[in-house]
Amino acid sequence: MKPRTSSRSMAAVLVGVAALVLGVAGTGASAAPPDESIEQLIADRINVAGRGAAVADYGFSAGLSGGFASDTAGSGPVLPAWLAAFGYGLLNPDAAPPGANDWNCxxxxAHPRPVVLLHGTWMNAYNSFAFMGQPIKDAGFCTFAFNYGRSGPVQGGGLPPVLPGVMGTGNIEDSAKQLGxxxxxxLAATGAPxxxxxxxxxxxAMANWYTKFEGGADKVQHLITFGATHHGSTIDGIAALGRAINNIGVDVVGASxxxxxxxxxxxxxxxDFVNxxxxxxxxxxxxxYTVVGTRYDEIMTPYNLTFLRQGRGASVENVTLQDxxxxxxxxxxxxxxxxxxxxxxxxxxxxxxxxxxACTFNPWLIGGGGHL
Structure with a gap:
């Protein structure tokens, strides 16, 4: 009987291959802090390559563009659990988060600026803010939300938008214009500056682009982000592998x-967008800027890529949720x-x-506003 290769040995082989492809091995293993993961090393190497213009998107999906933004209609209920809210949002894709879109507000x-709520990829305004919307409104803020990046397969949104509540799939640059x-x-409705x-x-990340390239710099005072993809994500290593392959000339990211x-x-x-x-x-x-990340993030990985480096004339507070x-x-x-x-x-x-x-238990994956 042939001996079975241990999972640890196989993992070492895979790590070695990734290191060779990305050039991590050349940095020397002893140079990394003891608690620095291989995934973090890969992320750092890709970021260095990007700053040197070595990373490219080859435009496999070039020509597919389009999409639109839409207003919400009606308001959904306050739901403290993500799974329940996600399901409601799929069945009621145009519902507003509770507390949002009182255009007479x-x-x-005490609260001179309205608050704009921006949903995530494959989400919508409701199921991203079904828990937070009403408490923010109750705290005295005028809150507003819309659905952006509504792009189907023909417009480059991929296959997920065949489900009616899946939005935020189109070009982020186009979505930033929609945000503008x-x-x-x-601002016109509220008279706020x-x-x-x-x-x-x-x-x-889309709001960040809006402030930098779409005239939003003078229209935003505070940008608060949660799990934001400011520096991109390895998506648990899947995207890192794809990017590595892209770097040797095969556009698997564009194809995907x-x-x-x-x-x-x-x-x-x-x-290219992140760079x-x-x-x-x-x-x-x-x-x-207030930038929040969670150690248990399985999408925004490594989670600290969400954090921002403070530049001239700005203030940045980076917060790890579990601290x-x-x-x-x-x-x-x-x-x-x-x-x-x-x-x-x-x-x-x-x-x-x-x-x-606050500090309460909030379960992984299910969510519950502090309750099971």
Whole structure:
């Protein structure tokens, strides 16, 4: 009988192959901190390559573009569990998050800026903010949300949009233009000089693009992001492998966008979108940033790629959700259903009125607003 190869040996072989492809081996294993993962080393190597313009997207899916944004209609219920909210959002794709889109709302002296809520990839306005929307409204803020990046397979959105509640799939640059139109509507309706934005996942990176390239720098005071793909994601190593193959001239990332959509491909680590987004620094002068990541994120990996480096004239607070609260097990999906995440958002919006952070158990994958 032939001896079986141990899983540890197989893992070592796979790691070695990845290291050779990406050039990680050349850095020397002893140079890495003891707690630095192979995935982090791969991410760092791809980022270095991107800054040197060695990474390219070869445009396999070029020519597929389009899509649109839409207003919400009606309001969905407050739901504390992600799974329940996701299902409701699929069946009611145009529902607004609870508390959002009162177009007669006027900001007060205590809360002078309206808050724009931006959903994530393959999500919609409702199921991204079914838990947070009403408490933010109840705290005294005018809140607004819309559905962006509505692109079907023909427009480059991939196959997921065959489900009616799946949005945020089109080119992120187009979605940023859609955000610009929506922000202008909010400012006109409320008379406010600027907005604050809460962006989940793609919504955070898209808002960042809006401030840098679509005239949003003077219209956003505070950008608060949760699990945002500011520096791209390895998606548990899958995207890192695809990017490595791209770097040797085979556009597997572009090809995959036909299935998963432009937005997913753009959010992979080392993409042209990510490189352009951060080419001149992570931040914009005059904007305050609160950036939240969770250690249990299985989509935004490594999770610290979400964090921003503070540039001139900006302020940045990078927050790991579990720091000071190991009870919170929120992953990428349930992050927006975490009482602690909600309290971080409220503190960022109104530090004097909401100085304390919650710390409750929030289960991985299911979510429950602190309850099973």
């Amino acid at each position: 006027k900001p007060t002296a 139109t929506f922000v202008d509507r909010v 600027a907005v604050d934005i809460i962006g989940y996942s793609q919504g955070g 966008s036909i299935v998963v959509g432009h937005a997913v491909a753009e959010q992979t680590i080392g993409s 352009r987004l951060n080419a001149n620094g992570d931040t914009i002068p005059g904007i305050d 000071g609260c190991e009870l919170d097990l929120s992953d990428h999906q349930t992050l927006m259903y975490s009482p602690r995440a909600l309290s971080i958002a409220l503190r960022a919006l109104d530090p004097a009125g909401h100085p304390n952070l």
